[in-house]
Each structure stands twice: as structure tokens, then as C-alpha cells.
Amino acid sequence: MSVQSEMATLHYGDGKEAKLPILVGSEGERAVDIATLRRDTGYVTIDEGYVNTGSCKSAITYLDGEKGILRYRGYPIEELAAKSRFVEVAYLLMYGELPTPKQLNAFSGLLNNSSLIHEDMKQFFGGFPNHTHPMAILTTMVASLSAFYPVPDELKDEEESQIIANLVSQVRTIAAFSYKMSIGEPMIYPSYRLRFVENFLNMMFSSPVQDYQQDPDIVKAIDTFLILHADHEQNCSTSAVRITGSSQANVYAVISAGISALWGRLHGGANQGAISMLDEIQSSGDDGRVFIENTKNKKARLMGFGHRVYKTFDPRAKIMKELCHKLLAKPGMHDPMFDIAMRLEEAALSDEYFLSRNLYPNVDFYSGLILKAANIPFNMFTVLFAIGRTPGWLAHWREMRHSPDARIARPRQIYVGPPMRTYLPMDKRGANRQSERSKSGRLIARPDPAVIQADPTVVRPKRFTDSIRAERLVPMPPAEDGSGPHIA
Secondary structure (H helix, E strand, O other), X not given: OEEEEEEEEEEEOXXXXXXXXXXXXXXXXXXXXXXXXXXXXXXXXXXXHHOOOOOOOOOXXXXXXXXXXXXXXXXXXXXXXXXXXXXXXXXXXXHOOOOOHHHHHXXXXXXXXXXXXXXXXXXXXXXXXXXXXXXXXXXXXXXXXXXXXXXXXXXXXXXXXXXXXXXXXXXXXXXXXXXXHHHOOOOOOOOOOOOHHHHHHHXXXXXXXXXXXXXXXXXXXXXXXXXXXXXXXXXXXXXXXHHHHOOOOOHHHXXXXXHHHHOOOOOOOHHHHHHHHHHHHHHOOOOOHHHHHHHHOOOOOOOOEOOOOOOXXXXXXXXXXXXXXXXXXXXXXXXXXXXXXXXXXXXXXXXXXXXXXXXXXXXXXXXXXXXXXXXXXXXXXXXXXHHHHHHHHHHHHHHHHOOOOOOOOOOOOOOOOOOXXXXXXXXXXXXXXXXXEOOOOOXXXXXXXXXXXXXXXXXXXXXXXXXXXXXXXXXXXXOOOOOOOOOO
């Protein structure tokens, strides 16, 4: 990164101006450095959703949405997907270079030796209710790892490498265990004989009475899926990891925060949303044609098409498309849902409505079909995303941890609430005033305490067990003065 002699000039106030440095990245990206803006001018910037804000300087991933470019540590995603395995890419993201055979062997061995979770943790799975979403289990269990694998305040390189191996490998084990728990089957332990993806599929689908037959095409498709999802610059979950990690929180809690952010349907949940959309189309008896027309008429929501960052095409989608079509062409892979998907794809690639809006099938569309073809349950789709993204999260955590510029994240805000006002005693507050407007015009809801009642119809879980029992909330008795329920 270089600092240009050229400066940006901000004009503000009554004829005042401020000079701001211009930074240029290694790929020519240009940014205005506002680090001293508030100190020098008293102003801050506002950028809802951080669409125009560079939160850090990073050497991990380069992304150009306008040109459809994605590179990990300088290597095009197309080459990595075609020539590497996920474990190699995880090493590359973490340490900046593709591993030598010796380094890859050592890293793979460390992942294998770190794949087991503490036996006492198996008891935790029994504490979740049946049908708990696997992402809820994953988030909780990853945070719980810190109780069994304590992290010292000052990490040595060897300890850091071990923690990285723990998380990359154990996230996969926890995911498979959570699936087995949900279907009532015994957990299958990882095997030192199998590679990363084969191990995961074996833990998912093998059982004491039946071995899982590995399909090389499915293994390759899942491995590529993980590579394509390993990192994507400063997205929602990676930003959550960096913000949480900036406080020097425990790294297991940091990755748990990333998993929680990924769970959202606008982020990692999009591939599950795409396949759920196809499922709903099929359930309605439509072959996709009616849905296409409803989409054009704003009567249906299209999932798995277009992308916020990529404006021309998603390079990951092109790779996934090829693998997807190869899988769907295999004997025994016929499914009416796949026919609907291909019809939507054809419309998106030929219909002017979709073309003019850049609504091309994205990586979520094709990856959802691949995961379904591999018999991955719908509610495990985002879990697979989390397995793939864990090395990227850890690479950003590691980069931030070793950066001399690292500091705790503390964004500013523009306050739009009411100005200072005088405190009112209880008898002066006007019980019937339900709302008031601040000077900004925003409505501030203020429920009347006098009408708050204990609702006897509200149901809450009594115990956090496999079989949730529920009881009705009992209304609180009136206070001695007859004024109704106490309000704390």
C-alpha cells in the first residue's frame, strides 16, 4: 500500500477545509484516509451498512465486483478451485503462501490430531431440544470449546497454530455430531484414514450398521464448495469476527460470533433460502413457469439470483455451475426440483427481465443444488458454509492480532433522539401519553405502564430438555394498594 502525494480536500463549515491523505492498495484501490477527520474538524462520516467504508487494511482477499474478480492471497479463485484442496487453501489463507509438501503434510496431520472434541462435550448435545437448528448448536458448542481448551492471554506461535487447527477441524466434527444427534443416531468419530471432506461425509452418513460409500464427484463438489466459501473479504460475518476479536476476546467466542452473523438469511442462510424457494415451487405444483411470471410481476421473491457485490457475474457461480451440472447428470440424480432449477436458470440467462437487472444465478443457487444432490439436509446448508468460512475468519483474526495498527473497534453514530430534557417524577408523567416525537420527527414508542398486564396465554419453556414442557404464565396478584401487578 502506498500513500499518494495527492490529497483529498474536504470543504465544510464557513469556508473551512481539511486535507485528507489518499491511500492506494496493491490492486489500485483508492481510499480517503479519514483517521484524523474528527480530531481536525469535529465531523464524523456516516455510512449505513458500511457500503463505502474500508474498515481495515488486509492482505488476505482481493475482490472486484464490477469485473467479477476474486483472489485469495493473489491467486485467482478459478485456479485454486481447479488445482487445490480445501486444506491447502486453508493454509494459504492463514499463512500467506501455498504449502510445500512437507508443510501440507504437517498441517494435515495437525488437523487430524485435533479433530476430536473432549468426550465430556458429548453430554452437551443431549441438552438441546429435539429439532434444534444445527447453527444454534454449532454457535453454542464452538463458544464452549474455550472451557475445554483454555486460551492463554499471551499466545505463542505454537499455541496459536494449535488453536487454529482445533477450530478448523473441530467445527467439522461438531457439525456432524449435531446432525447425528438430530436424527437419533450414534455419533461417528473422525478417522485418521480419511481426508477432510471424506471424513466429514463419513461422520455425517456412516453408521455402525452401514458404511458410507464415498462418491468422488460429490467429494470434489463439496471440497470446491468449501474453497469457494473460505473467504470473501470484509463481509458481515468477517466484520463481526474482526469487531469481536478487536476486544481481544477469546478466539472461540470470536468464531462463535462469526457463526451467529453467518446464520442470518441475508448472509449464510441464502443458499438454504434458494433451495427452500425451489421446494415451495415444487410443492405448489408449479414447474417454475408461473413463478417466473410472478417474479416479474413482483408477486414472488427470487432467492439465489444476483449479488450485492458482483455486478456482472460471480466467479464462484461459474465454477459451481459446472460442478452442479456434472452432478445432476449422474445416473440416479433425477429430481423434479432440479428440473425447476434448470428452468429458472434458463430464464435468468435468456430473459431480458433478468438480464437487464443482473439477476444471474449466483453461488447460493448452485451450491444449494449441489448440497441437495449430496443429500445434505436443508438445515445443514449454512453449517457447511460455516465449515468453509472458518479458515477465512481465523486468517482475519490472525492478521488483526499481529497487526501493529490493531485497536478496538469503536464506530461513531449520529444521535437522532430527543435533546436534553428535565426528569419527570412519577405523578407528572401523563399515563395516557402513548408516544411522542423527537425533534427529528421519529416516533418513539412509549407504552403506558398502566396497561401492561401479565398475559395468561403466553407460553414459555419450563426446562431446556429434549422434550420441552410448557406452562402458562400466572398473572401476578395485585399490589396491596390495589394498583395492579408490580412492574420492576
